Amino acid sequence: MDFHYAPGATPLDPDEAAGLVPPHITTQGDLNAWEQINIAQGDRWGVRQRKRELLDEGFIRDLHRQMFNRTWWWAGTFRKTNKNIGVDSTQVAVKLRNLLDNTKYQIEHRVFDADEIAVRFHHQLVWIHAFPNGNGRHARLMADLLAMRLGRPRLTWGSGKLASASVGELRDQYLAALRTADLGQLTDLIAFARS
Numbered sequence: 001m002d003f004h005y006a007p008g009a010t011p012l013d014p015d016e017a018a019g020l021v022p023p024h025i026t027t028q029g030d031l032n033a034w035e036q037i038n039i040a041q042g043d044r045w046g047v048r049q050r051k052r053e054l055l056d057e058g059f060i061r062d063l064h065r066q067m068f069n070r071t072w073w074w075a076g077t078f079r080k081t082n083k084n085i086g087v088d089s090t091q092v093a094v095k096l097r098n099l100l101d102n103t104k105y106q107i108e109h110r111v112f113d114a115d116e117i118a119v120r121f122h123h124q125l126v127w128i129h130a131f132p133n134g135n136g137r138h139a140r141l142m143a144d145l146l147a148m149r150l151g152r153p154r155l156t157w158g159s160g161k162l163a164s165a166s167v168g169e170l171r172d173q174y175l176a177a178l179r180t181a182d183l184g185q186l187t188d189l190i191a192f193a194r195s
Helices: 028-048 057-068 089-108 114-128 135-149 169-182 187-193
Strands: none
Touching: 028 057, 028 135, 057 089, 057 135, 089 114, 114 135, 114 169, 114 187, 169 187
8 A cells, every 4th residue: 555645644664554353454545434433433432431540541542543453453552663753763652641731730730721731631642742643643642632621622623623633734733733833832722723
């Protein structure tokens, strides 16, 4: 299968690309459709996990696994190679632990409102880039689940159409908001998350 990556997407290395589970997928369109079905299953699983600790490495891995386990054999496994984005692969677990601890502190001490905590968590989870692929989709679902746990509705991420947008204006807005957040300004990303 020849993968065609959208702007801002993380390319897979050959070993990761060889981890495709379903043998019938031969086009990028097939892969996108298959992943969407798998992600919807992961979303339903995540919403049902009301008694589990959300801000936990095990939950982070399990959610990724549930979102991509029928697509990639490495689903739920931290990446072992460096990418065009993200922390050094040897630092993923450490940076994730720091993010989880900082987010718990922000919640306990009400440092920010619930939406801002969820969006800050999303931004940092994307920045860490824990998995070979699916990090943005995973981080958005994690932020949605966190917002709901904090008593807010699910974030809308451009009216919910971002999940299926691999190219186009909506994805460009999202990526621009992420880049602005990388510079320390989260206003655009917070606004986009509720647009």
